[in-house]
Amino acid sequence: MKRIKSFLYSTLSEIVNLCVKASIIGDRKRPSIIENFHASPNSQFLTMWSIFLSLLWIPFFCFADPIAYFTPPKDWNCIQPPTSDPYIRIAFLGKGQSDLRPSLNLAIEKTDVSLKEYLKSVKSIHENEMKVSWRDLGPFTFIAGKGRLAEIISPSPLGDVIMLQGIFIQEGYAYILTGAVLKEEFPQWQKNLLDALHSLVIVPNLFSAIRDSSLKKQLQETFHSFDRMTNEEERQKQWSVLQKMILNDFSSMGLHWQILVLKDGRQKLFPDESKYIQ
Amino acid sequence: MKYFRFFILSALLLNAAPIHAQKTGDGAGASTRDATVLSMMGWGVGLAVGIALLCGYLEQDTGHSH
Numbered sequence: 120m121k122r123i124k125s126f127l128y129s130t131l132s133e134i135v136n137l138c139v140k141a142s143i144i145g146d147r148k149r150p151s152i153i154e155n156f157h158a159s160p161n162s163q164f165l166t167m168w169s170i171f172l173s174l175l176w177i178p179f180f181c182f183a184d185p186i187a188y189f190t191p192p193k194d195w196n197c198i199q200p201p202t203s204d205p206y207i208r209i210a211f212l213g214k215g216q217s218d219l220r221p222s223l224n225l226a227i228e229k230t231d232v233s234l235k236e237y238l239k240s241v242k243s244i245h246e247n248e249m250k251v252s253w254r255d256l257g258p259f260t261f262i263a264g265k266g267r268l269a270e271i272i273s274p275s276p277l278g279d280v281i282m283l284q285g286i287f288i289q290e291g292y293a294y295i296l297t298g299a300v301l302k303e304e305f306p307q308w309q310k311n312l313l314d315a316l317h318s319l320v321i322v323p324n325l326f327s328a329i330r331d332s333s334l335k336k337q338l339q340e341t342f343h344s345f346d347r348m349t350n351e352e353e354r355q356k357q358w359s360v361l362q363k364m365i366l367n368d369f370s371s372m373g374l375h376w377q378i379l380v381l382k383d384g385r386q387k388l389f390p391d392e393s394k395y396i397q
Numbered sequence: 398m399k400y401f402r403f404f405i406l407s408a409l410l411l412n413a414a415p416i417h418a419q420k421t422g423d424g425a426g427a428s429t430r431d432a433t434v435l436s437m438m439g440w441g442v443g444l445a446v447g448i449a450l451l452c453g454y455l456e457q458d459t460g461h462s463h
Contacts, residue, residue, distance in 0.1 A: 196437070206424040207431050222435040240422030249426060273433055282432055286425060295425045299432035363410025 144279045186325055187263070187294050190318040190373040191223055192311040197378055206295075209375060213308070219277040221300040221308050221314055225375075237293055238267055238286065245271060253284075261287050261319040263294070268316070272302070281305045285316035296320060318373075325380050334368055338380075345387045354388045362387075 188319055191197075191211040198212050200311075206226040213221035238255060245253035251273040259268035266287030273280045279302040288295045296319055298312035322328045329335040341361060348354045361384045365377050385392075 204427040206427040210431060210435055212435060219436050222432050224428055224431045224435065226424045226428035226431070230424075232421050237421060237425075240420070241425040244420075244422045244426045245429065249429065251429070255419075271429055273429070275433065275437055277437060280433055280436060282429060284425065284429065293424055295428040297425075297432040299436045301436075322461040340404060384451055 132380055146227065148302065156253065161307060185292060185321055185323065186379065187225065187289070187295060187321045188328075188373065188375040188379060189225060189315055189316050189317060189320065191375065192221075192308075193376075195221075195223070197374060205209060209378070211374075215301065215308075217277070217304065219275065219299055219301040221304070221312075223296065223298040223300065223312065225319075226295040226297070228295065229291060230293045231291060232269060232289045234286070237288060238269075241269070241284075241286065249273075252391070258361060260269065261294075261317055263287055263319050263321040264289060266294075271297075278302060280366065283312050285319065287319060288323075289321060294321065307333075325376070325383060328372065329369070337370075338364065341390075344382065345384070348388065357380055358388050 127261050158257045167273075187208070192213060192232055195211040195213045206224075206228050208227055210224035211224060213223075223281065224312045233239070236283070240319075242253050245251050251271055254270045254272075256268040256270050259266050264287060266285055269286065271282040271284055271354060273282065279298050281302045282297050282299045285296040287326065296316045298308075298315060300308045300312070326335055326339055341357070341364065345354075345357065348357060362381065363382055369380070
């Protein structure tokens with residue numbers, strides 16, 4: 120509901136804002152949109168054009184991905200996911216005792232079905248298409264809300280792999296966290312995986328997750344300052360400031376959150392290289 | 398009113414177009430595949446990075462040498 124409200128508010132604000140601007144440009148004596156329908160053809164055109172432009176923003180509000188993050192087990196490394204699947208957002212790799220290392224990844228899928236329907240589909244995909252065993256273990260509580268936990272067992276040349284898959288659906292998105300370990304090592308990793316799955320948080324924006332208001336303000340101001348950067352040297356300097364700030368002051372937010380903020384900051388500071396950052 | 402009708406219709410058509418087709422549950426399937434591949438590639442993957450991320454960008458705190 121919060122997302123819908125925020126979307127409606129943003130869209131309406133945008134429409135009103137653009138309409139007012141168009142009215143001012145088109146006919147300074149007639150700031151009202153209703154009045155503009157009876158105004159000169161020029162101002163009518165500008166008003167219509169502004170409404171049209173505003174409506175074009177709707178898909179961006181509707182389909183912009185929400186921000187989800189979780190806390191991986193301590194000392195796990197964040198790595199580039201091996202597949203270029205668009206669903207996979209991030210992956211972490213642990214230090215196991217064998218050749219098969221424990222791993223954890225987060226996938227996000229846009230969906231319009233209920234959790235029950237989604238699980239039915241997931242079971243069918245795993246059993247019929249992927250030919251692996253998929254078992255529903257029952258309800259599971261994430262920080263973000265109530266979802267479901269499943270167990271997947273898949274054979275591999277290095278031995279059977281056990282996966283714990285947490286699935287959570289909220290406001291048109293399915294969040295899937297899957298942790299994999301070698302079957303023999305499962306008892307020692309079970310708690311770490313469950314804790315990581317439980318830590319899933321969904322927030323409207325990265326800043327809203329920060330509880331300390333002064334730190335939040337400090338970070339927001341740093342991000343705002345990026346808009347004023349004009350030269351490369353200044354950007355590099357600010358990038359160093361951001362890194363130090365995130366590493367030193369926001370360590371409690373967890374590695375995934377830190378990476379998301381740094382990624383966002385990097386894209387804002389160096390928009391030209393955004394295409395190289397996944 | 399002609400402009401109005403045209404713009405509204407265009408906007409509605411644009412918004413009605415599907416972004417992409419997908420099968421429900423594909424995300425979970427992808428997550429399972431990724432977890433399996435990742436674990437099996439294991440040590441070989443190391444820190445072959447994309448964004449490895451930005452960790453790769455992270456400055457080494459070398460301090461001043463003078």
